[in-house]
Amino acid sequence: MHLTRGPSCLPVLLACAVSLSAQKPAPTLTTAPPLNPKLAALKAEAIKDIDGRAQFTQQFVDQVYSFGELGFQEFETSKYIVGVLKANGFTVREGVAGIPTAWVATWGSGKPVIALGSDLDGIPQASQIPGVACHLALVPGGPGHGEGHNSGQAVNITAALAIKNIMQRDHISGTLKIWPGVAEEQLGSKAYLVRDGVFKDVDVVLFSHVGSNLQTGWGASQGSGLVSVLYSFEGQAAHAAGAPWRGRSALDAVELMDVGWNFRREHLRLQTRSHYVIRNGGDQPNVVPPTASVWYYFRELDYKKIKELWAIGDSVAQGAAMMTGTKLASERVLGSAWPGHFNKPIAEDMTENIKMIGLPKWTADDQRFARAIQKEVKGDSTGLDTAVAKLEGDVPDSLNMGGGSDDIGDISWNAPTIVLLYPSNVPNLPGHHWSDAIAMATPIAHKGATAGAKAQALTMLDILMTPALVDSAWSYFKNVQTKTVKYEPLMRPEDRPAIDLNTDILARYRPEMKKFYYDPKKFRNYLAQLGITYPTLRKADGSCAATPNTLQ
Numbered sequence: 207m208h209l210t211r212g213p214s215c216l217p218v219l220l221a222c223a224v225s226l227s228a229q230k231p232a233p234t235l236t237t238a239p240p241l242n243p244k245l246a247a248l249k250a251e252a253i254k255d256i257d258g259r260a261q262f263t264q265q266f267v268d269q270v271y272s273f274g275e276l277g278f279q280e281f282e283t284s285k286y287i288v289g290v291l292k293a294n295g296f297t298v299r300e301g302v303a304g305i306p307t308a309w310v311a312t313w314g315s316g317k318p319v320i321a322l323g324s325d326l327d328g329i330p331q332a333s334q335i336p337g338v339a340c341h342l343a344l345v346p347g348g349p350g351h352g353e354g355h356n357s358g359q360a361v362n363i364t365a366a367l368a369i370k371n372i373m374q375r376d377h378i379s380g381t382l383k384i385w386p387g388v389a390e391e392q393l394g395s396k397a398y399l400v401r402d403g404v405f406k407d408v409d410v411v412l413f414s415h416v417g418s419n420l421q422t423g424w425g426a427s428q429g430s431g432l433v434s435v436l437y438s439f440e441g442q443a444a445h446a447a448g449a450p451w452r453g454r455s456a457l458d459a460v461e462l463m464d465v466g467w468n469f470r471r472e473h474l475r476l477q478t479r480s481h482y483v484i485r486n487g488g489d490q491p492n493v494v495p496p497t498a499s500v501w502y503y504f505r506e507l508d509y510k511k512i513k514e515l516w517a518i519g520d521s522v523a524q525g526a527a528m529m530t531g532t533k534l535a536s537e538r539v540l541g542s543a544w545p546g547h548f549n550k551p552i553a554e555d556m557t558e559n560i561k562m563i564g565l566p567k568w569t570a571d572d573q574r575f576a577r578a579i580q581k582e583v584k585g586d587s588t589g590l591d592t593a594v595a596k597l598e599g600d601v602p603d604s605l606n607m608g609g610g611s612d613d614i615g616d617i618s619w620n621a622p623t624i625v626l627l628y629p630s631n632v633p634n635l636p637g638h639h640w641s642d643a644i645a646m647a648t649p650i651a652h653k654g655a656t657a658g659a660k661a662q663a664l665t666m667l668d669i670l671m672t673p674a675l676v677d678s679a680w681s682y683f684k685n686v687q688t689k690t691v692k693y694e695p696l697m698r699p700e701d702r703p704a705i706d707l708n709t710d711i712l713a714r715y716r717p718e719m720k721k722f723y724y725d726p727k728k729f730r731n732y733l734a735q736l737g738i739t740y741p742t743l744r745k746a747d748g749s750c751a752a753t754p755n756t757l758q
């Protein structure tokens with residue numbers, strides 16, 4: 207997820223992305239289920255069960271952290287998770303939507319169908335030894351969980367296992383469907399899962415995403431949708447000194463597209479966000495580059511405006527090709543995301559459960575560690591949140607200045623959906639950065655995931671035991687959310703998941719990363735395997751911790 211957030215939230219959050227001045231009081235709760243002694247007893251039982259699974263949750267979080275895989279290359283991660291699900295009686299369909307690392311795991315039967323999702327992928331160059339409050343890469347230059355996506359499946363599956371036990375014993379009707387957000391950082395898969403029909407029979411989607419508080423929201427969220435496009439140009443090679451007049455540089459086209467876009471940027475709506483990286487800038491200076499490509503993210507607040515922005519990008523690319531005598535050879539969609547819109551009745555219901563659960567009990571070490579990370583990256587040194595954040599309400603377009611995106615947006619327009627943020631990371635970090643990985647295999651991440659699992663589980667119980675809640679979720683979805691807005695995919699019918707992305711990076715770093723995969727049979731937690739004392743702070747002389755002997 208790539209969204210900005212309020213001061214109490216992680217910088218990458220969806221629902222907690224409203225600035226304080228834009229925050230509205232929590233709306234009156236109208237849909238909380240009536241107090242039901244049986245339901246209350248089941249909730250107490252689920253909380254106890256999840257506390258009893260704390261070690262399972264911790265090992266899961268640590269295991270996925272140690273894989274540190276990037277989008278579309280989550281092979282070890284998916285193999286591990288699929289193994290856990292199969293061992294627990296789920297039926298798993300793999301290779302969903304033509305994506306080798308995507309799967310859908312199903313258990314139970316009948317209605318309601320609850321779909322639990324969370325992302326899997328990491329961030330390039332974010333490798334970090336956890337528990338050390340300064341930059342210390344595990345594999346220098348390698349990828350890592352600098353977004354915290356190693357924790358969400360642990361949240362969902364811990365909750366699902368607790369609820370499955372209760373459903374089995376009490377013969378409660380319902381189907382649990384667990385699915386992964388593959389390549390979320392590329393906005394690469396969820397629209398394809400929708401296209402594949404994964405959410406056709408789903409009643410409610412409970413998505414979980416790492417945050418720094420326990421919170422959810424409803425309505426339009428702060429942030430943007432986007433389309434991600436790779437523009438590839440073709441020119442002609444020539445000796446760059448001997449016969450430059452015979453060459454046509456594809457790199458010139460890329461550079462002129464970027465210059466043209468940066469001039470055009472001044473005359474775009476203030477809410478737009480766009481950024482690019484050059485994926486191919488040629489091979490060596492004495493060969494006029496015959497091929498070059500540049501990868502753009504075009505972000506806007508709704509489908510129509512995203513398409514308009516994309517069309518401007520196309521015209522700038524064509525202009526660059528004309529100026530340079532090159533050809534715009536291809537325009538490949540690598541990802542897309544609708545702006546999210548989240549379900550009010552389910553978000554209100556979950557908020558009541560969150561109030562019951564509260565935040566984890568942070569130790570003095572947790573707080574000291576969090577402040578040290580914040581200081582390290584010049585964020586506000588507020589430590590970890592100690593009060594549960596409020597339910598976030600709808601952000602009207604007039605207050606939405608844009609921001610990050612998440613392809614959960616596509617799913618949110620196909621079935622009632624909410625995003626649970628759970629407190630596994632430290633507030634006030636930059637996002638998509640090694641510092642966002644530091645806490646993600648420490649007690650902060652573990653306790654936050656357990657709290658998140660409770661919020662998911664209690665809300666699942668409400669959905670299973672209160673048909674009226676599902677009815678109101680659909681009433682909001684049909685009569686409010688989609689009354690005037692109809693979903694159309696941003697990607698074109700011919701587009702396919704960009705499953706080749708990141709193969710080069712993993713081919714390069716995986717051999718080294720493999721040496722550090724977590725082995726829960728030998729070590730209770732990943733910090734123990736790495737030989738890290740928690741928390742490790744900068745030394746008195748200001749230097750960062752030395753790499754432990756075990757890792758050298």
Ligand SMILES: [Zn+2]
Nearest residue numbers: 207208325353
């Ligand atoms: Zn994310």
